[in-house]
Amino acid sequence: MTDTAKKKPRRKTVKPVPSEAFRNQQLSLFQTFLGEKDGLSNAVDLWDNTPRFSISRRKQEKLRLAGGFLPISTINFQYRRFPFTADIRPARFKLYGQDGKPTGETIEYYPSAREELIEHALRKLAVEEQAGYFDKPDFRSGCRFSLHQLRTHLIEQGHSLRYDELIEGLEILALSSIEIKGEGDQEDITGSGNYITLVARVNRKDIKADPDSKWLVQFHPLITDSIQKVTYRQFNYKRLMNCRTQLARWLIGQLVLKYTNASLTNTFDMKYSTIKRDSALLESYTRGRDAIAALDGAWAEVKALGVLTSFRKAEQRSGRAKLEDVIYTLHPSVEFAAEQKAANRRQNDDRTKNNTAQQQTLESFMDQPKSTRKIT
Structure with missing residues (x-):
């Protein structure tokens, strides 16, 4: 194994999320429900029809190759009667010895049941005001939270995870990627990206000192697309988590x-x-x-x-x-x-x-003098 293969992928510098992304019409629709908000969340059609958490830890051990590697997993399924495939690339981690130093070895994991619960919880937290965001100009969405908030929320849903388990789950979601390909009624569909992007994280020392330090995540593009096009659907979140x-x-x-x-x-x-x-x-x-x-x-x-x-x-x-x-x-x-x-x-x-809202925006745009029109 080369030294390059041992390193974690270099994280990209991400543009800060503007304040207006935490308060806008599109986000307000996503965060407003018909019924008691506490027990509800949003399902995203294609994303939640994709078998993206189906490889159990036990099965991963059977699939694991020499050196801790896992193959790219290709899963075939159907969506609205059309054939689709999901190519899942695992997250790779360095292994550390008891002295806290890297051993030079690595191990890989696919997202599984634990990561599914964490992702559902993040999407639920995103419907809270000043927690979720939708940034239309840069086509991204997500939420900010603290590990303490996330852990407390999961405990309330009957799923107790330690802080180190939460961090590992978040890192698996951030380092794993999925490419979804298939046909639609009128066009081919492709969605590719990490399960989430950790835009801002807190290091382990700071977490111990202050578990309320804020993290920021960015959701998969299919979730952002659903928020933009209003294709999500409310459902009984508490029942699902039970x-x-x-x-x-x-x-x-x-x-x-x-x-x-x-x-x-x-x-x-x-x-x-x-x-x-x-x-x-x-x-x-x-x-x-x-x-x-x-x-x-x-x-x-x-x-x-x-x-x-x-x-x-x-x-x-x-x-x-x-x-x-x-x-x-x-x-x-x-x-x-x-x-x-x-x-x-x-x-x-x-x-x-x-x-x-779109019609009103268009009318307002057309009423402006041509020299002052600005497309956002």
Whole structure:
């Protein structure tokens, strides 16, 4: 291994976030909900449909190559019935000895379940005033926070992490990158970047002295794009964070984004094969029946959390009675149907407000003398 390979990637100097990025129309729409704000957050369509946290630590150990390296992981999934791929590049860290000095060795990690919780928490913190920001001229969004604030928030959601675990999780998110490629209705879609960018961090000595020191993160471009285009969707954040399993979180996220017309008069079907393909969370099971049993358990958890009143499964078998697939028919709860109705209304209201604001901006621009017009 060369000396160059042992070094962490050099961090880019990032332009400071202007004060107006913490207070603007687009951000206000993202931070305003229809309902009790404390229990709500925003789901981002393509970003939250991408299986970006699906490689468990146990699986990573099996994939690890000599020297601590991990390969680029390519995951195939579908989004709105179009084929997509996600290429995930792991974060690389130096290893240190007991004396605190580098050993000359490195190790790599993919973002997994812990990093998923941290990212959800950061997005939740971003809906607080003077915490989240949206900088349209430089096309970026994110939030500022302290480690103490982040840790306290996660504890309140039932997830206790030490400061060193939080720092490691943030660094994995900042040093890992993901490239999402696929087709859309009218054009190809590509989104590439780190999971987050740590714009400003606090060193370990300062953290011990003052855990309330502020950090600043920048979200993936797909989140920024969603804020700009108002394509996000509100959902019950507290319920999602109460999930015991990662698969249950994924199922709830899918229902939030796809079962938008939920009501007591209609049901929703999901296939085992679709869930396995698009979540990438059942790949570790060597036997299909074990994966189905795990999925049954996750649906039971989703039901217990108040999303469903019931669900039933229908097995699809071939002529030789071989199990080919399982169809799950879901019956929503009154609470979830009401949440989806509120999410629909909020999304429609926000888009109307956004369109009105854009029209007013255009009219104001056109009313200016040509010599003074400035495009931002």
